[in-house]
Amino acid sequence: MAAKADKELAQTKEVMVEAEKIAAPVKPKSRALRYIYGTGRRKTSVARVRIHPGGNGALLINDKEMPSDSLIFAPFELVGEAGKWNVTVKVRGGGKESQREAMRLGVARALLTINGEWRQALKKANFLRRDPREKERKKPGLKRARRAPQWAKR
Numbered sequence: 001m002a003a004k005a006d007k008e009l010a011q012t013k014e015v016m017v018e019a020e021k022i023a024a025p026v027k028p029k030s031r032a033l034r035y036i037y038g039t040g041r042r043k044t045s046v047a048r049v050r051i052h053p054g055g056n057g058a059l060l061i062n063d064k065e066m067p068s069d070s071l072i073f074a075p076f077e078l079v080g081e082a083g084k085w086n087v088t089v090k091v092r093g094g095g096k097e098s099q100r101e102a103m104r105l106g107v108a109r110a111l112l113t114i115n116g117e118w119r120q121a122l123k124k125a126n127f128l129r130r131d132p133r134e135k136e137r138k139k140p141g142l143k144r145a146r147r148a149p150q151w152a153k154r
Helices: 002-023 074-079 096-114 116-124
Strands: 036-042 045-053 059-061 064-066 085-092
Touching: 036 096, 045 096, 074 096, 074 116, 085 096, 096 116
Parallel strands: 059 085
Antiparallel strands: 036 045, 045 085, 059 064
């Protein structure tokens, strides 16, 4: 008898869950297109890039307004979208040039999510390729990665 009651209770719960799914209001997936995200890396730099539609080509790096940089905006110019997007970047690590190249990769990846047809042009310009070169580690017994201590005969 208890097993039958448990079975009926389970069925009732299933029906209630299904009813809630049907009665639940449909939430819009997005109120408006706020931004598109892309990540770029180079050496030890990591750039988290957001591009905002309907902009005027403004560049905000680590919450500081910067003048537009031709290296960072090169993917926009290549696909003919220059001046139509604002760019917000959070970048850390590495040097200035490494950070700029990481930002360019992030922008190119973000553009790729907008329109897949731009892939061929971006790829041909090497904007989608992450530069794999990294600093070589220091080995024990050496002064740097390959530099050995000076040898003295006497």
